[in-house]
Amino acid sequence: MAATTKLSPYKAEFLKAAIEGGVLKFGSFELKSKRTSPYFFNAGDFYRADLLRAISTAYAKTIIENGSSSSPIEFDIIFGPAYKGIPLATATVDKLADLDPEKYEKKCYSFDRKEAKDHGEGGNIVGAPLKGKRVLIVDDVVTAGTAKREAIGKIRKEGGIVVGILVALDRMEKLPAPSGDDSTPMPSAIGEIRKEYGIPVLSILTLDDIIGGLKGTGVDDDIKRMEEYKAKYKASD
Numbered sequence: 001m002a003a004t005t006k007l008s009p010y011k012a013e014f015l016k017a018a019i020e021g022g023v024l025k026f027g028s029f030e031l032k033s034k035r036t037s038p039y040f041f042n043a044g045d046f047y048r049a050d051l052l053r054a055i056s057t058a059y060a061k062t063i064i065e066n067g068s069s070s071s072p073i074e075f076d077i078i079f080g081p082a083y084k085g086i087p088l089a090t091a092t093v094d095k096l097a098d099l100d101p102e103k104y105e106k107k108c109y110s111f112d113r114k115e116a117k118d119h120g121e122g123g124n125i126v127g128a129p130l131k132g133k134r135v136l137i138v139d140d141v142v143t144a145g146t147a148k149r150e151a152i153g154k155i156r157k158e159g160g161i162v163v164g165i166l167v168a169l170d171r172m173e174k175l176p177a178p179s180g181d182d183s184t185p186m187p188s189a190i191g192e193i194r195k196e197y198g199i200p201v202l203s204i205l206t207l208d209d210i211i212g213g214l215k216g217t218g219v220d221d222d223i224k225r226m227e228e229y230k231a232k233y234k235a236s237d
């Protein structure tokens, strides 16, 4: 892939790594929503060390960059919802400590079990205790928002304070309309979570970043299909 020019360097590097590593694919994919998408991002494929490094670096830089803006995300614990969120959250806290030890080396990670353990240490949270702590959720994507709401519920039940969510990709797409009519304007799942919980939901990349980052790289057909998909499913918020 030729170098991308419109994105900030860390976003462009992440996009390049995701495509070259086969994590971001182009073609025809059925989503959880049953929509047929011309692109698919599978965070379960970040299992190779160089790819894990690429995504944890991009998460860490998104946090650091946001931290220098007027609304910094201050947190004590990065929480990764089971299962795919677990390696993402642990790698991110490690990468943050590498990039800025003074600020991040005492930050912690934590994650949930899908099923509570009734022996040994018991419970359904592994890692740093959440009580009274500011918790940033790191995960792959938001589709309907169900898994994120569940994670927020678990964290709050343990006494943690959820301060934000960071995902790898914001697909910028609308929730399905109750009528099933795709032409009905609808908000995004990410937008609904922002409103409902009053927390920031950040992403490394958006669909617009992918389209913009790919322009001029000779994949015009993929770009066209993503633009058509966006025209059909873009959220109203």
Ligand SMILES: O=P(O)(O)OC[C@H]1O[C@H](OP(=O)(O)OP(=O)(O)O)[C@H](O)[C@@H]1O
Residues within 6 Å of the ligand: 081, 082, 083, 084, 085, 139, 140, 141, 142, 143, 144, 145, 146, 147, 148, 149, 189
């Ligand atoms: O419901 P949403 O918040 O929109 O998110 C969708 C989540 O669903 C999938 O993971 P899943 O919960 O199936 O768990 P897994 O990581 O074990 O695959 C996917 O990888 C997202 O993380």
Ligand SMILES: O=C(O)c1cc(=O)[nH]c(=O)[nH]1
Residues within 6 Å of the ligand: 030, 031, 032, 033, 039, 040, 041, 042, 043, 141, 143
């Ligand atoms: O909406 C989905 O099901 C979905 C889209 C995507 O790009 N990646 C993913 O893991 N799920």
